[in-house]
Each structure stands twice: as C-alpha cells, then as structure tokens.
Amino acid sequence: MTEWSDRILLGSARETRVTRYRRWGLIVIPLAAILFQVYVPLFVQFLSYLELPLLVTVYFALLRRSPIGGMLVGTAIGLVQDSLSHQPIGMFGIVKTLVGYFAASIGMRFDVEHFVIRFLLGLFFFLFHQFLYWALARALLGQQVGIDVRQTFFMGLLNAAVAVSLFHILDKLKERV
C-alpha cells in the first residue's frame, strides 16, 4: 500500500464512521439547490450549466455511505426536480436514484473527503447523469436529443470544480457522531 492509496482508501474505524447531517440541512440544502437551479439561471444564463441538485445528491450519498440512504436522497431530489421541470416526472428521479446508489457505494470504499476524489467523483457523476438522462430521454420519451461530448465534458469539469467547493462548504454544516 502506498501513501496515496492509504489516503484515498478507508482503512480504520475512525475513517469509516458515519457522518450525520442536521435534519434541517437534509431538507433545506436540497431545496436550496433546486431553487438555485430554477431561479438563478433566470438572471445568470451561464449558471444554468451548474447541476447543483446532482452535486447535493452526490454529497449526501457519499456522506451517508449507505446505498439505500443515498438512493432515497437521490430519488427525492430527482422527483422534486422533475416536478419543477417540463419533462415527465421520473426522468431525474431515475437518474439521481442511480447516482445516489452508486455514490453511496463508492463512499463506502473511498475517502470521499479528499478533494481529488471529490473532483473526480463530481466529474464522473455529472457525466454519468448527463449520459443516463440522454439515454432515458431517447429510450423512454423518444426524444431525438443530441449530446455534445466536448461541452458536456467541460461542463463536467466545471461542476466537478464547484463540487469540491460546495462539498467543502457543506462539510462545515455536518455533525460527527
């Protein structure tokens, strides 16, 4: 085991302890992310590329380290996001459910508090989210939507960078048990 691997893999009981969030935080933070997704792009068009609900889902899933918990968080955030979108309810729900599940599964193995991991996870789940949504839109809705891989990748980098900052801010609000 190298020093790098020791730093990113969970090895001790201390590192595997469950981090709990305040109850109001579990409700307010996702709502705030959704409201930001809905409201802020009205004024700043560029910020519409930020997928804050996705980042919040990844953060809570990684934080809880429980696939079911992360899955439920992703489902709830996705369904609320669907309810505010013009797409049928369930599209974001399915995608974020899978994101929450896989993120929680990853959080059980990796030290998600490392910024590199967070950046990579942010990039990966953004790409995963976009690709899965595109696939579902084509498969289930029959929509002939396109995907710009380069733009998507750059947006992924942007969201990954935001994820590192956002996760650091959200870490301030969590409580350790």
Place this chain on the structure above:
Amino acid sequence: MDSLLNRYRNITVLLLVIFAQLVLLAYQVKSNQDVRLIRIWAVTGVTPVARIIEGLRSGAVRLLEDYVLLHDSVGENRRLKAELGRLKMENQQLKSELETAERVKALSLFQTRTPSRTAVARIIGTGTGANSRVVFVDRGSSSGLMKGMAVVTPDGIVGKVIAAYPITAQVLLVTDPTFAAGVISQKHRVHGILKGLGHSSCLVDYVQNEEPVEPGEWFYTSGDDGVFPKGLPAGTVTVSRPGNPLKQIYLVPAGLGHGLEEVLIILEGVHQPIPEPQAAGSEVQLLPPPPPDQFQAAGSGPQAGAGAPGTEADRLRERYKQIGEAQNHKFGEGPPGAKPPDFNLQPGQPPASQPRPSGSGGQPPPAPPKPQPPPNP
C-alpha cells in the same frame, strides 16, 4: 433466506425504486398515437406472457382433445359399434316381426275369405332325419286337430297332419316322398296325383301323355283325396314332357315358396271352384284411338272429312284422278303420245280452248315478269 435478503437488500431496493419511477414515468408519457407509455409497456409486457399462456392453454386443450377425447372416442366408437350391432339386430327383428305380421295378416285374410274353418298354427320344429320333410306345429288335438287334416297357407297347400298330439301335431310336407294329393290343372282340367320327391319339386303322376299340360300352368287340389278341399293352389308346372308310359310333370309347390312359419290347419274343409284361367292379354291396357289429324279436321284438304287418304301422295293421286274425270280423261286407256289432261285446271273449271301455234296472229305469250329492283335500305 434472511442472509440472502440482507445481502441483496440494496440492489433490491434500488430496483424497486427504479421500477416505481419507471411506472410513474410511463403513466405520464404518451406515445405518438396518444397512448400512455405505461399502457404500451403493459401491453408489450403482458402480451408475450398472454401468448405463452394461450399457447400453453391451447396446447393443453389440443392435447386434451387429441389424446383424452380421442381416447374417449375410442370408447365411444366401441359403444357406437355395439349400438350399431344392437340396432341391426333390432332392425332384423323388426323386419322379421313385420314379415310375421304380414304373414299373419295374409293368414287372417285368407282365413276370412276361405269358407273352410281353419286354425292358425306355428311351426315349432322339424322332424329328425336328413331327408325328413316333416314339421311340428304348436297346435294339437286339444285345439281340434286330427290326423289327415290339410295344412295350407294363403299361397297353397303345405301338407297334411299325420299325427295329432295333445299340444302339438306332426305335419307331412308336400315335398315328402310319401305325400300324395289329388290335383287338377287349371286350364285343361287334367287330373293327377301330386307326389313329393324329397326335394323342392313335386311330381304330378298318373297323367297320360295325350293330356295337354303346359309349363307355367297352375294345378289346384281336386278334392279327390278326401284331405284337401277342392280349389286350393298346389303349384305351377315347371317341366311337362311326354314319358313312358305316363307324362312327366314337375311343379313347384306354391305353399312352400316363402318359407314356413305360420300355417293354417283346415278343421272343416269346404270345396271351392277352381278359378278360371285369365285370358292372355285380357289385362293389357289399350290406349284410346288417336284424335283426327289437324289438317283433316280443319277441312283444308280436298277430301277432308270424307275418308281421304292420309298421305300427301294419296291426296295428290286423288286430285289427279278428279282432274282426269272432269276432263273426260281415263288414265291408262289412251294411246302412247296422247294428249294428257291439263293438271293446272281445277276439277270444276271447264277446259280452255286449244292453243294455237306461235306466229299465227294469236295472243303473244305473256312476258316474263320483270325482276323487281331491290328495295332501298
């Protein structure tokens, strides 16, 4: 089981949640044909299952029909065959009963028509022996039967009672070699003695060669034997030829022609006249004479209604004859080259003057008729 559920709990919950959202999504989304996606999914998902179930059901039904019901059809076929056999037997019994009824009806009819007093008896057995021509009837002395009584059917004589027991009687058939009865031919009243030969034919003995007997002629009982009343049919002649010293006449007994089941025992015989032979052709149907010919009935002919000959040649000959008589000409009497009568004149028209030779100032011959131009279309 619990450990298995705990092991796959996460993925199970994930699949359930995804499925629930898929259902929710499908409920909202409509296809191009304005059909909700959930309906399409449901139909698409259910149809193969339904097809499989229907295939299983139809296969099971087909198997049931092909095997179980076929197996049942074998039993049914066997039952139908048995029923067919039973129906055949029943049909045969009905036919037999019908024939019996017809025979009984004929016997009853004969019984009412004949002046003799008779009793109906049924054949219940035959005598022993290969050449035996003896039968037993179900009537005996208790029914008034006595030895020597005649046994007949409506078709003819059968035999005579040779032994009468209390409840049965023995009848000697006409085909037995020891049987004898006096007979007489219908047409020429030739007397003879009917004798059995031991087979289906009988012999009429004691007939002289000079006696005229023809094949097909009927013989009736003559009443000379004191057993059979006069006038009962005995049979028809099949062979009649001169013999030495007597004529050989063979006949087929009429009373045994349709088998023997019921017979009549003549308790008190009454002689009857022998029926007269029917004249040949007396029953031939003759059509009425045809109606008169239409030509003659209309009176268009010269001799209509006066017995004129029927053919056209006859009528033409008669017309020429009348023309000759009107012009005082007699056919066949003139010399060769004599002037023939004018056949263009009617019989009542006087003859015209003699024509003059041409170029002597007479009337020119009439010009031939000019051809008519064809009509314009």
